[in-house]
Amino acid sequence: MEIINKVHELKNILTYKYTNKKIGFVATMGYLHEGHLSLIRQAKIENDIVIVSIFVNPTQFSPGEDFEKYPRDIKRDSQLAKTSGANILFCPDTTEMYPVGSSTYVEIEGIITKKLCGKSRPSHFKGVTTILTMLFNIIKPDNAYFGQKDAQQCAVIKKMVRDLFIDVNIQVCPIYREIDGLAMSSRNIFLNEEERCQATVLNLSLKEIERLYLSGEKDVIILKSELNRLLSSAPLANIDYIEIVDNETLEDISIVNSPTLVAIAVNFRNTRLLDNIILK
């Protein structure tokens, strides 16, 4: 596996060494876990080469968020990326991606970026779509792999790719979980023992809502209120949002009758956890 820090080196190697190869791309912020690795493995199956990026993107964090303390361990990450099948690890520093004078952003307007995570993190998706446009332009992947854990991010990226006619297939991979159901996340290491224990409430509550739906309950108000009750049973859980929306547009619905996203964000002290399920 080659480790590359510079955009021009990556472009060169893609032009001279990997011409006409089918490229799979996995964008990450590092501190890799099995969730990330599942995307790399899937990319390996479906492409000739796999490029993984590790970049803690400052523009998707607001002042006061955890940009500075976001966990970083590039040595461990390189080993994991390599054993999972990555051919190239691209880890630029901030000035490489945002050199002095850089002032262009890609912003998807409309409710898709304004609700759910966009409500408490108003500039987050602007940062995400900007960095991904850059990475797509540099790498020109055939397939790019994202995790269903960040369901809103997947919906936003699919829309961006459609709206801007970007030539890449967006592949959404299932949520990879710990044995007790907690969705894997680089931020889970910030949970103390008690919080980690109570964090299982996210997945358990979503599974209960799915059971309720499958037994015939389709009213969004009732499902939301039950989800609120279930999540509130964990004393340390501070609910940021509970949303039940159309899975593609993220528009509000009142009755579940097309693929529907049930998405939650819950804070445990300063650690923000996301989880979701799709009701079909």
Ligand code: AMP
């Ligand atoms: P991040 O490093 O958190 O930006 O995540 C990089 C990619 O990995 C994103 O597409 C995430 O959705 C995906 N990802 C993160 N956690 C998981 C997980 N538990 N299961 C599957 N994919 C994940």
